[in-house]
Amino acid sequence: MAYQSPISPGHSWYEDSIGERPVYAALDGDKTADVVIVGGGYTGLSAAAHLARMGTDVVLIDAHRFGDGASGRNGGQLGTGQRAWAEELEADYGLARARALFDLAEEAKTHLLEFVGSNGIDIDYIPGQLSVAHKRRYVDDYKAHAEIMAERFNYSHVAFMDAAETAERLGSNRYFGGTRDTGTGHIHPLKLVIGTARVAAQAGAQLFENTPSTGIISAGGKVRVTTPKGTVKADKCLIAVNAYGGDLEPVSAAHIMPIGSFIGATVPLGSESTVLPGGEAVDDSRFVVRYFRKSKDGRLLFGGREIYGVNDPRDIHIHIRRQIGELYPALKDIEITHGWGGYVGITLPRKPFVREVMPNVISAGGYSGHGVMLSNFVGKLYAETVSGNRDRLKLIEDLKIPAFPGGRRLRAPLLFLALNWYALRDRI
Numbered sequence: 450m451a452y453q454s455p456i457s458p459g460h461s462w463y464e465d466s467i468g469e470r471p472v473y474a475a476l477d478g479d480k481t482a483d484v485v486i487v488g489g490g491y492t493g494l495s496a497a498a499h500l501a502r503m504g505t506d507v508v509l510i511d512a513h514r515f516g517d518g519a520s521g522r523n524g525g526q527l528g529t530g531q532r533a534w535a536e537e538l539e540a541d542y543g544l545a546r547a548r549a550l551f552d553l554a555e556e557a558k559t560h561l562l563e564f565v566g567s568n569g570i571d572i573d574y575i576p577g578q579l580s581v582a583h584k585r586r587y588v589d590d591y592k593a594h595a596e597i598m599a600e601r602f603n604y605s606h607v608a609f610m611d612a613a614e615t616a617e618r619l620g621s622n623r624y625f626g627g628t629r630d631t632g633t634g635h636i637h638p639l640k641l642v643i644g645t646a647r648v649a650a651q652a653g654a655q656l657f658e659n660t661p662s663t664g665i666i667s668a669g670g671k672v673r674v675t676t677p678k679g680t681v682k683a684d685k686c687l688i689a690v691n692a693y694g695g696d697l698e699p700v701s702a703a704h705i706m707p708i709g710s711f712i713g714a715t716v717p718l719g720s721e722s723t724v725l726p727g728g729e730a731v732d733d734s735r736f737v738v739r740y741f742r743k744s745k746d747g748r749l750l751f752g753g754r755e756i757y758g759v760n761d762p763r764d765i766h767i768h769i770r771r772q773i774g775e776l777y778p779a780l781k782d783i784e785i786t787h788g789w790g791g792y793v794g795i796t797l798p799r800k801p802f803v804r805e806v807m808p809n810v811i812s813a814g815g816y817s818g819h820g821v822m823l824s825n826f827v828g829k830l831y832a833e834t835v836s837g838n839r840d841r842l843k844l845i846e847d848l849k850i851p852a853f854p855g856g857r858r859l860r861a862p863l864l865f866l867a868l869n870w871y872a873l874r875d876r877i
């Protein structure tokens with residue numbers, strides 16, 4: 450029987466495409482360490498791998514299995530820069546700081562590809578990213594974006610596409626133009642989780658699955674993480690639970706909101722298919738963004754549905770097939786073999802959240818749908834911080850993310866209303 454994540458809806462194609470997943474034992478007994486990490490997605494596993502390689506004694510626990518949250522189930526698109534376009538960062542923070550944030554994200558991309566390359570982790574990397582306008586009035590923004598990237602951010606891999614080129618590269622004429630980025634690509638997310646865990650374990654990190662933290666206390670210069678069958682005492686703690694933390698730690702919960710996002714996988718389209726002949730990943734200009742790509746074996750992996758505050762994945766197949774049919778009428782009856790989802794951790798300004806929430810306890814998450822490369826890099830930056838250099842993590846800490854309004858009880862309904870308004874705007 451194929452494994453099903455107990456915390457994320459639906460059975461993913463990624464799960465079926467990897468064979469047996471390595472199993473890590475649950476914690477049974479007490480431990481002491483230099484660093485304890487709570488959460489075994491990219492953020493936590495990457496931090497564990499880098500810390501262990503530095504010779505730090507590290508214990509990582511996850512409530513379920515590594516990758517059961519967002520990291521093993523996402524759209525696999527690396528993207529470029531931060532979630533916000535570089536020119537938006539410039540408008541918010543000025544050119545120098547926007548460049549620093551953009552360069553940091555570029556380093557995140559390089560780091561990820563070097564990390565997998567040097568550790569023999571095969572992540573099915575396929576190059577190319579198309580970003581496309583679903584309304585004609587957005588096309589000029591994409592044109593300006595390509596120019597700004599080259600002129601002000603020294604990034605020359607983005608080129609503008611007119612409507613004809615867009616149609617040819619997509620195999621669909623439903624978009625009006627966009628950009629093509631040859632400096633990034635897409636990956637198999639669960640393979641990255643499994644490979645990073647292996648590197649961490651081989652470097653000496655102690656990794657435990659099925660071990661929920663039931664509490665985190667910082668007192669007298671030590672941190673104590675409790676679990677059902679043991680306690681971990683450490684000098685420092687990284688909270689890396691992102692959208693899945695529930696009430697574990699209130700400051701993180703007030704700043705990071707879970708939003709359901711859903712993906713459908715079709716049967717392989719076959720070599721004759723005209724869909725995405727160049728193999729690029731795609732994201733569009735909708736606020737409720739549609740993101741899709743072909744897997745290495747030629748399936749269309751199509752993400753396009755977000756649910757704000759509602760958890761009902763039963764109709765993933767129906768919604769995803771309808772959205773595929775809008776773009777590719779020939780595929781309107783295509784068989785969807787898998788439909789699954791997960792929770793994206795978003796922040797109010799859709800920028801990452803990193804904060805010392807208690808003495809010696811740092812929480813990181815809220816990558817707002819742009820976490821594949823960023824979360825892995827934040828793990829590395831946390832390891833740098835433990836070794837005494839906090840400068841680069843500070844760049845993200847200094848974003849000063851505000852809490853969601855409405856308190857814990859009202860924030861979800863308020864956001865539900867706001868986001869549905871934007872979703873409506875996508876259609877007019």
Ligand SMILES: Cc1cc2nc3c(=O)[nH]c(=O)nc-3n(C[C@H](O)[C@H](O)[C@H](O)COP(=O)(O)OP(=O)(O)OC[C@H]3O[C@@H](n4cnc5c(N)ncnc54)[C@H](O)[C@@H]3O)c2cc1C
Pocket residue numbers: 456487488489490491492493510511512513514515516517518519520521522523524525526527528660661662663689690691692693694695697710711712740752790791792793794813814816817818819820821822824
């Ligand atoms: C459907 C979907 C599509 C996405 N597509 C993209 C994309 O194409 N590109 C992109 O850049 N980003 C994408 N994202 C976002 C990206 O996946 C995340 O930003 C990234 O995986 C976050 O990693 P993380 O380690 O911070 O969190 P997670 O991977 O969510 O890990 C958190 C972990 O914490 C554990 N945990 C929770 N509570 C406890 C506890 N009390 N004790 C112990 N452990 C606990 C959970 O079990 C979980 O394993 C997508 C996300 C989703 C859901």
